[in-house]
Amino acid sequence: xxxxxxxxxxxxxxxxxxVKDSLLGSFIRSGAPTSDRSRTAIMFNNFFLHVQTVKTHIxxxxxxxxxxxxxxxLFLMIIAFISGIxxxxxxxxxxxxxxxxxxxxNFVVSGGKLMRNVHKWSGEAMIIFVLFHMTRxxxxxxxxxxxxxxxxxxxVLLVLTFLxxxxxxxxxxxxxxxxxxxxxxxxxxxxxxxTDIMGVTxxxxxxxxxxxxxxxxxxxxxxxxxxxxxxxxxxLPAAILIILGVHFWRIRKxxxxxxxxxxxxxxxxxxxxxxxDKTGDIFPTYKTYGxxxxxxxxxxxxxxxxxxxxxxxPNLLIAELAVMMFTLAAVVAYSFYIDAPLKELANPxxxxxxxxxxxxxxxxxxxxxxxxxxxxxxxxxAALLGLALIPFLDRExxxxxxxxxxxxxxxxxxxxxxxxxxxLIGTLAFTIQYGWFRxxxxxxxxxxxxxxxxxxxxxxxxxxWSLATIKITGSTRMGAIALFTIFLVxxxxxxxxxxxxxxxxxxxxxxxxxxxxx
Amino acid sequence: MSSEAIGKxxxxxxxxxxxxxxxxxxxxxxxxxxGSLRLVKPNVHFEESTQFKIGKPENFPEGTVRVFxxxxxxxxxxxxxxxxxxxxxxxxxxxxxxxxxxxxxxCHGSKYNPEGHVxxxxxxxxxxxxxxxxxxxxxxxxxxxxxxxxGTKYIFT
Numbered sequence: 001x002x003x004x005x006x007x008x009x010x011x012x013x014x015x016x017x018x019v020k021d022s023l024l025g026s027f028i029r030s031g032a033p034t035s036d037r038s039r040t041a042i043m044f045n046n047f048f049l050h051v052q053t054v055k056t057h058i059x060x061x062x063x064x065x066x067x068x069x070x071x072x073x074l075f076l077m078i079i080a081f082i083s084g085i086x087x088x089x090x091x092x093x094x095x096x097x098x099x100x101x102x103x104x105x106n107f108v109v110s111g112g113k114l115m116r117n118v119h120k121w122s123g124e125a126m127i128i129f130v131l132f133h134m135t136r137x138x139x140x141x142x143x144x145x146x147x148x149x150x151x152x153x154x155x156v157l158l159v160l161t162f163l164x165x166x167x168x169x170x171x172x173x174x175x176x177x178x179x180x181x182x183x184x185x186x187x188x189x190x191x192x193x194x195t196d197i198m199g200v201t202x203x204x205x206x207x208x209x210x211x212x213x214x215x216x217x218x219x220x221x222x223x224x225x226x227x228x229x230x231x232x233x234x235x236l237p238a239a240i241l242i243i244l245g246v247h248f249w250r251i252r253k254x255x256x257x258x259x260x261x262x263x264x265x266x267x268x269x270x271x272x273x274x275x276x277d278k279t280g281d282i283f284p285t286y287k288t289y290g291x292x293x294x295x296x297x298x299x300x301x302x303x304x305x306x307x308x309x310x311x312x313x314p315n316l317l318i319a320e321l322a323v324m325m326f327t328l329a330a331v332v333a334y335s336f337y338i339d340a341p342l343k344e345l346a347n348p349x350x351x352x353x354x355x356x357x358x359x360x361x362x363x364x365x366x367x368x369x370x371x372x373x374x375x376x377x378x379x380x381x382a383a384l385l386g387l388a389l390i391p392f393l394d395r396e397x398x399x400x401x402x403x404x405x406x407x408x409x410x411x412x413x414x415x416x417x418x419x420x421x422x423x424l425i426g427t428l429a430f431t432i433q434y435g436w437f438r439x440x441x442x443x444x445x446x447x448x449x450x451x452x453x454x455x456x457x458x459x460x461x462x463x464x465w466s467l468a469t470i471k472i473t474g475s476t477r478m479g480a481i482a483l484f485t486i487f488l489v490x491x492x493x494x495x496x497x498x499x500x501x502x503x504x505x506x507x508x509x510x511x512x513x514x515x516x517x518x
Numbered sequence: 519m520s521s522e523a524i525g526k527x528x529x530x531x532x533x534x535x536x537x538x539x540x541x542x543x544x545x546x547x548x549x550x551x552x553g554s555l556r557l558v559k560p561n562v563h564f565e566e567s568t569q570f571k572i573g574k575p576e577n578f579p580e581g582t583v584r585v586f587x588x589x590x591x592x593x594x595x596x597x598x599x600x601x602x603x604x605x606x607x608x609x610x611x612x613x614x615x616x617x618x619x620x621x622x623x624x625c626h627g628s629k630y631n632p633e634g635h636v637x638x639x640x641x642x643x644x645x646x647x648x649x650x651x652x653x654x655x656x657x658x659x660x661x662x663x664x665x666x667x668x669g670t671k672y673i674f675t
Contacts, residue, residue, distance in 0.1 A: 179612070183625070186610040193642045213555065217563045349587040351612040353624035369626040371640055372609055438638055446642045506627040506639075 059259035069133035093229035098173035117335030148391035167232035178346030187376035260401035362498025370453035420489035568663035599671030
């Protein structure tokens with residue numbers, strides 16, 4: 001009896017003294033990552049790591065292939081999420097308090113200004129890096145071989161990134177917020193232009209109803225702010241998280257990142273790769289393996305490419321960690337020096353002149369300057385649809401994993417770049433110099449302006465140019481390259497025009513220093 | 519007859535039930551969507567009244583031009599009478615300002631003539647004209663929810 005009691009206590013004492021090891025062991029079941037076996041085990045035993053493969057292809061690790069763009073976008077999103085939670089501590093979504101609470105964050109709360117800057121700039125940077133990521137995926141033909149649907153998901157993520165930024169700058173209830181809300185509400189109501197032309201607005205006012213659902217009223221006010229807040233802090237973040245999960249899951253199911261069919265190791269690869277243990281191969285002969293899952297695509301395990309893969313721990317993870325630290329450092333450094341804008345309190349009686357959206361929407365603002373319906377809904381929808389259909393209209397997968405496909409691809413890219421630049425600048429210059437239909441024939445029907453304006457003419461030209469490229473080269477991939485290149489060029493030129501070249505009354509000026517006093 | 523038609527199309531009982539189920543689910547889904555959107559559409563607007571008093575007719579002698587900033591409305595008076603023109607641009611809702619030749623919108627450069635008719639820029643419609651009534655106390659009431667045809671001018675005593 002005494003002996004049993006004694007041994008129980010001894011057991012307890014032993015357990016207590018080894019609690020550090022047993023706790024750690026239960027947390028990291030594979031033990032310290034000191035051998036290839038434990039480095040393998042940690043990848044599939046850890047919830048957060050198991051979305052990634054145990055071994056990663058060297059091509060994926062080459063910085064020159066992915067440029068780390070998607071990863072940077074992910075880390076920016078995480079930074080925006082965390083900084084956003086801090087802002088929610090003080091922010092109050094009511095038209096009485098919103099502006100004051102943001103001023104509080106900016107000028108009273110310790111570290112508040114830095115946190116707000118980090119939130120603003122990480123969100124805006126997301127747009128840039130999502131676009132860069134999309135550009136990388138496009139020019140390496142990485143939307144093919146089972147990845148067609150993931151390209152669509154990527155476009156949804158791009159739209160969500162824009163919407164998160166849009167709803168974000170509506171919250172402070174400053175002049176920018178208020179007039180953005182007015183303009184967006186009226187862009188939502190823009191089908192009114194079409195129903196008016198058809199004369200059915202009285203019976204089927206889809207534009208007006210959509211606007212009322214968005215604003216929760218007829219004019220922007222407390223209901224509208226409440227709804228935008230709901231979108232910004234709940235619906236859109238939840239959507240982007242879930243859809244991003246699907247995005248990553250499909251990358252894994254599609255066999256990881258794309259790579260060229262013929263892959264050759266380079267000497268420079270060894271500079272960022274830790275070679276495996278020499279004591280035993282990752283798949284030693286004395287072990288047997290079961291089939292854990294079937295994944296589509298050429299996974300390292302079923303391809304003869306297996307000798308070109310290395311362990312993800314540490315090779316992939318250290319690269320990811322480096323990108324994360326670089327991203328965080330860059331955002332904090334930028335936010336330390338550059339403040340997020342905050343204008344004066346919203347004033348429904350006086351719009352700013354010019355009332356400009358943040359830079360990433362100024363390309364669209366240039367387009368709505370021709371027609372609200374076409375610029376705000378028609379052309380963006382057409383552009384997104386064109387991008388979304390790329391993997392289904394171009395199925396030439398032999399170039400997958402190669403930047404610009406081949407020499408011809410590079411040529412088409414350069415020519416399309418030049419044609420896009422010259423053509424669009426020419427179109428804009430013509431419009432700025434000579435005006436448009438209404439300047440020549442003041443009584444022209446609205447339908448003509450909606451259908452034929454500089455924006456729709458440019459859209460038509462891009463379509464013809466892409467089709468012509470397909471016809472001349474005999475390759476749908478070349479047509480896709482032409483389309484995507486001009487899309488990028490157009491976004492940049494229109495954004496530049498809206499940001500720098502437009503002044504009061506949306507008139508043309510070479511720079512802000514030429515703006516008249518108004 | 520109908521049974522003959524069904525026999526021709528070879529619609530089995532199983533298919534019929536399946537189609538009925540899909541149809542029912544579609545109708546239920548659409549009804550749910552409609553109901554959800556109906557909830558989102560507010561029954562009450564917590565907004566200022568669209569009707570506002572602007573004062574007695576004698577405050578608006580011929581040639582008067584008044585700007586009601588907080589009501590987004592201009593009041594003019596000429597030899598034909600009194601009229602109210604909206605200052606909300608029909609393009610994207612910015613506020614137009616009065617110029618020598620008409621109205622100018624700052625956001626995308628829409629231009630209107632003194633009657634509010636579009637003469638330039640992207641605006642799809644003319645500026646709205648509002649109804650003006652006289653209250654029992656003699657003061658004038660503008661209702662920005664009730665638009666009238668451009669050129670409708672009112673004479674009050």
